[in-house]
Amino acid sequence: MPEDFEIKVNHKALKTLRDDIENKTGFRFVKIEDGIAVSELELEDEHVNPYGIPYGGVLFTMADDTSGVAFLSAGGNGVTVNGHVDYLRGSRDATKLICTAKVRKAGRRIFYIDADIVNEKGLDLCRFKFVFINIDS
Numbered sequence: 001m002p003e004d005f006e007i008k009v010n011h012k013a014l015k016t017l018r019d020d021i022e023n024k025t026g027f028r029f030v031k032i033e034d035g036i037a038v039s040e041l042e043l044e045d046e047h048v049n050p051y052g053i054p055y056g057g058v059l060f061t062m063a064d065d066t067s068g069v070a071f072l073s074a075g076g077n078g079v080t081v082n083g084h085v086d087y088l089r090g091s092r093d094a095t096k097l098i099c100t101a102k103v104r105k106a107g108r109r110i111f112y113i114d115a116d117i118v119n120e121k122g123l124d125l126c127r128f129k130f131v132f133i134n135i136d137s
Contacts, residue, residue, distance in 0.1 A: 014072045021065045027099075029066075035074035035103035039066045042096055053090035054097060054125070060085055062099045063115040063128040070101040071132045076111050078135040087126045096120040101130075108137045 018029055021039075031038040039062060041047065047058045064080055071078070101115035115128040 013077060014069065017072060018069055021069070025061065025065065027062055027065060029069060032069060032073050035070055035106070037066050037069040037073060037101045039069075039099045040096060041099075043094055051090070052092045054094060056085075056087060059087070059097070059117055059126050060128075062097060063101065063117060063126070064130065066099040067101040067113040067115050067128070067130045068132070070103055070113055070115075071111050074103040074106050074111065076103075076106065076132055076134045076136075078133045080130055081110075081133045082131040084129045085126055086128075088124050091119040091123060091125050094119040094121075094125075097125070101128075107134075109134050 018032070021027055022029065027039040027041050029037060029039050041062060043054060048054055060083070064083055068080065097117055097119060099115055099117045101113055103111055103113050105112040111132040111134060113130045113132060115130065117125045119125060
């Protein structure tokens with residue numbers, strides 16, 4: 001993402017979170033706009049189980065982190081309260097994961113966010129629903 005990327009809310013916190021996630025996880029954000037974030041992960045050996053399928057924890061972390069960036073981009077400031085996942089299929093020999101997170105409802109205190117992860121072929125791997133609490137309200 002270009003350094004001159006503009007977001008209308010919480011610039012410093014959003015950039016700090018994005019940079020921290022990218023440096024610690026290998027996820028790369030390719031889109032951030034009001035209430036939407038898209039990240040990608042090039043899969044390495046440490047991301048997959050012995051069957052060649054991405055670990056569920058990698059998928060959950062990617063969705064939670066991407067949802068957190070979408071939350072901040074929509075004006076939120078806080079943490080995950082709850083997360084739910086439906087693993088739809090494994091993706092043996094996938095080379096890339098793409099996560100799209102969208103704020104579905106932004107209340108004063110509670111934000112509802114949906115996230116989906118697909119592989120490089122566009123096959124749905126899992127769907128997530130997250131609840132975030134806005135500590136600034």
